[in-house]
Amino acid sequence: MTPQAHLFLLGLAAAGQAARQPEGFKDAFFGCRGNETAPEQLHFNYAGDRGMTISWNTAAKLQFPTVRYGRGPLLDRIAFSEVSVTYPTSSTYSNHVFIDGLEPDTEYGFAVHCADEKDRHQFKTSLPAGHRRPYTFAFIADLGTMGPLGLTDNGQKDALSPGEITTMQSLSQFKDQFEFMWHDGDLAYADDWLNEELDGFLPNTTTKGGAAVYEAILNAFYNEMAVNVTMDRPYMVGPGNHEANCDNGGAGSYTDSICVQGQTNFTGFRNHFRMPAEQSGGVENFWYSWDYGMVHFVQFNTETDFPNAPGIPGGSGEENAGPFAPNGTQIEWLKKDLASVDRKKTPWIIVAGHRPWYVDDTMCDSCQAAFEPILLEYGVDIALFGHKHFYERLAPIADGVPDPKGLNDPSAPWYLVNGAAGHYEGLSTPNTPLQNYTVKAIDTVYGWSRFTVHNCTHITQDFIGESPDAISFETQHHC
Numbered sequence: 001m002t003p004q005a006h007l008f009l010l011g012l013a014a015a016g017q018a019a020r021q022p023e024g025f026k027d028a029f030f031g032c033r034g035n036e037t038a039p040e041q042l043h044f045n046y047a048g049d050r051g052m053t054i055s056w057n058t059a060a061k062l063q064f065p066t067v068r069y070g071r072g073p074l075l076d077r078i079a080f081s082e083v084s085v086t087y088p089t090s091s092t093y094s095n096h097v098f099i100d101g102l103e104p105d106t107e108y109g110f111a112v113h114c115a116d117e118k119d120r121h122q123f124k125t126s127l128p129a130g131h132r133r134p135y136t137f138a139f140i141a142d143l144g145t146m147g148p149l150g151l152t153d154n155g156q157k158d159a160l161s162p163g164e165i166t167t168m169q170s171l172s173q174f175k176d177q178f179e180f181m182w183h184d185g186d187l188a189y190a191d192d193w194l195n196e197e198l199d200g201f202l203p204n205t206t207t208k209g210g211a212a213v214y215e216a217i218l219n220a221f222y223n224e225m226a227v228n229v230t231m232d233r234p235y236m237v238g239p240g241n242h243e244a245n246c247d248n249g250g251a252g253s254y255t256d257s258i259c260v261q262g263q264t265n266f267t268g269f270r271n272h273f274r275m276p277a278e279q280s281g282g283v284e285n286f287w288y289s290w291d292y293g294m295v296h297f298v299q300f301n302t303e304t305d306f307p308n309a310p311g312i313p314g315g316s317g318e319e320n321a322g323p324f325a326p327n328g329t330q331i332e333w334l335k336k337d338l339a340s341v342d343r344k345k346t347p348w349i350i351v352a353g354h355r356p357w358y359v360d361d362t363m364c365d366s367c368q369a370a371f372e373p374i375l376l377e378y379g380v381d382i383a384l385f386g387h388k389h390f391y392e393r394l395a396p397i398a399d400g401v402p403d404p405k406g407l408n409d410p411s412a413p414w415y416l417v418n419g420a421a422g423h424y425e426g427l428s429t430p431n432t433p434l435q436n437y438t439v440k441a442i443d444t445v446y447g448w449s450r451f452t453v454h455n456c457t458h459i460t461q462d463f464i465g466e467s468p469d470a471i472s473f474e475t476q477h478h479c
């Protein structure tokens with residue numbers, strides 16, 4: 001512990017705040033134990049207009065995960081929790097601290113428990129709903145671990161060219177331009193451990209040994225993400241099929257029966273994140289919403305918790321997952337959430353789910369049946385998806401019919417599929433002929449989407465990859 005931190009705690013005591021600290025807090029605060037408490041996998045996310053949740057992992061459980069933060073050069077405030085959680089097979093604990101009462105649209109310095117003094121970072125709080133400042137955000141899906149446990153330049157399918165920049169590196173290069181990153185499912189691809197072994201890419205292990213390989217891939221991913229982006233920009237996430245289980249929805253002759261306790265039903269995903277469900281009436285990291293300036297953002301769950309969802313037991317996705325709430329909860333929440341949007345404040349509504357229903361001919365029909373009528377009824381502007389390992393820019397569409405107005409003040413939501421961020425499995429090719437609502441498909445390069453919210457009539461999207469693509473979306477009815 002540094003002298004500065006000691007002074008800080010003494011300062012708290014002098015201010016009479018120490019009484020609010022629970023028994024054992026000071027011992028825990030000063031009890032850093034080398035590698036056991038060294039922070040890794042740092043990330044943070046919005047939690048209401050005035051809140052931020054800071055998350056990181058440690059090898060050992062923390063009694064009181066603590067964050068020091070402040071607006072000036074001194075980190076003169078402190079927040080702590082008792083949330084240090086793990087699961088069987090995990091090699092780490094996920095620590096989460098919610099900080100409330102922050103000034104909106106404001107930068108804070110912070111350092112998490114037991115961080116070196118040089119490991120000080122910054123977050124910027126949410127732009128309040130209704131604020132008219134233009135901004136940019138990053139959208140990705142289907143991004144896995146890079147390097148020897150995932151995607152390499154070592155001759156695998158769709159391998160990186162020698163020296164080719166990865167999506168993580170690209171995000172890192174551009175991060176001064178975007179205010180937050182939204183990852184719409186399929187994080188890490190730890191469940192590819194089995195395919196990687198069946199392919200001879202990784203050495204074979206037993207099932208029990210495989211559980212450790214799974215965790216190694218997961219930890220590598222979150223550390224790479226931290227270094228490149230998530231220790232500097234808010235990271236919002238949603239559920240994809242690759243979070244569900246250890247077996248990639250079946251690999252070779254294997255099924256999820258080989259998944260040991262702790263590697264089923266989105267366990268790692270539930271431990272690792274604390275999305276703002278509490279602030280938006282949603283459920284965990286599965287469905288929730290948040291406002292940012294001129295946009296109301298909604299994450300919904302295409303894997304479980306609606307009729308014939310692909311990820312439920314017996315579903316087409318073979319995930320054997322869910323439910324996470326009583327029947328009907330997600331759909332009712334989505335209707336209520338969208339109905340409550342004040343379009344004068346947040347004229348735009350942008351939603352994201354993982355599995356697309358408009359894409360080549362591999363649509364998620366049950367997703368469409370559950371969600372499309374709601375998106376149409378409540379005037380959603382933009383619907384984003386991943387899951388397919390390519391980029392497909394579609395028209396605004398209603399009930400399968402492209403809106404004749406195109407991107408010029410359409411009545412239907414504009415659809416985009418971008419699951420081209422990159423991972424061990426490489427890219428896929430859309431089935432042809434392409435559907436009549438597909439405007440542009442890119443399936444040969446990795447990349448991500450950069451959205452710029454200009455004003456109440458104008459949003460642009462750029463595909464950032466070696467084959468760029470751009471659109472300009474306009475409305476007249478929002479102002």
Ligand SMILES: [Fe+2]
Nearest residue numbers: 186240241387
């Ligand atoms: Fe997926």
